[in-house]
Amino acid sequence: MRALLLLILTMIAPVVMAQSDNPVNIFQEPTGKGGFQYFAHNVAHAPYQLEITFPELNNLKSSVPLPHYVVVYPGEPVPLLTLDPVDQGSTSFKSGYKLTLGDPEASIDTDFVYALPFEHDQAYAMVQGANGAYSHQGKYAWDFAMAEGTKVCASRDGLVVQIKEDSNLGGPDVSFMPHANRVTIMHEDGSYADYVHLRQNGALVTEGDKVVAGQIIGYSGNTGWSTKPHLHFQVYRAVEFGIQTLPAKFLTANGVVSEMREQVSYQ
Secondary structure (H helix, E strand, O other), X not given: OOOOOOEEEEEEOOOXXXXXXXXXXXXXXXXXXXXXXXXXXXXXXXXXXXXXXXXXXXXXXXXXXXXXXXXXXXXXXEEEXXXXXXXXXXXXXXXXXXXXXXXXXXXXXXXXXXXXXXXOOOOEEEEEOOOOOOOOOOOOOEEXXXXXXXXXXXXXXXXXXXXXXXXXXXXXXXXXXXXXXXXXXXXXOOXXXXXXXXXXXXXXXXXXXXXXXXXEEEEEEOOEEOOOOEEEEEEEEEEOXXXXXXXXXXEEOOEEEOOOXXXXXXX
16 A cells, blocks of 8 residues: 555744735645655745745655745745655655745845835824834834825835735734734835735735835725824835844935934924
């Protein structure tokens, strides 16, 4: 009888969750020699980090050291590894993987000057800035007070890679964080920008859309971890299974601002 195959795939929760349930599909095919070849197919619009592990591997050897780490870009399926039998005995294995958005090796342009994330003829107060005392400790992010339904604009040209807009929940503690609606845009240098707390069904773009700076991409709201209506904006790069928020310069009516001050209105 052919060796018994026990395959249990368990997905470890990613640091940055895509709207799509499976931004990268992992699958295997028999090699014809009692082994299996693994593939990854990135069906999203941005690169993803992938780490595949085998907590149980009986009478099988991998063609690469384990755990296996790779950055998978959108496109055709790519081979990951093969599992080959050690001898003629029965084989079994359990595998798991984790995913997160972005390529940590991307070369980021740290001198880029961003447009403000709203219409150019409007002014809004920046109520919590980088390393803010309420929810920005240890990160670069900016909160702009604005009424629900305010037009939110792209701060830089890019590609829409993630959208969440199904939530109508918001509240004053961290437990509400997963309920924040948002649009995530990838820039040409591999950095990303998040536009967060949008109203329910408030995105005006879809995944895969190309946008330009100043384009209206959605409407502000009060979803997620939020005490009052506002827009949360941050720029970041991928690190190994996580993100690193980045400082940003903004073009304002008074010139380029590299350090925005809280409770000051910017246009």
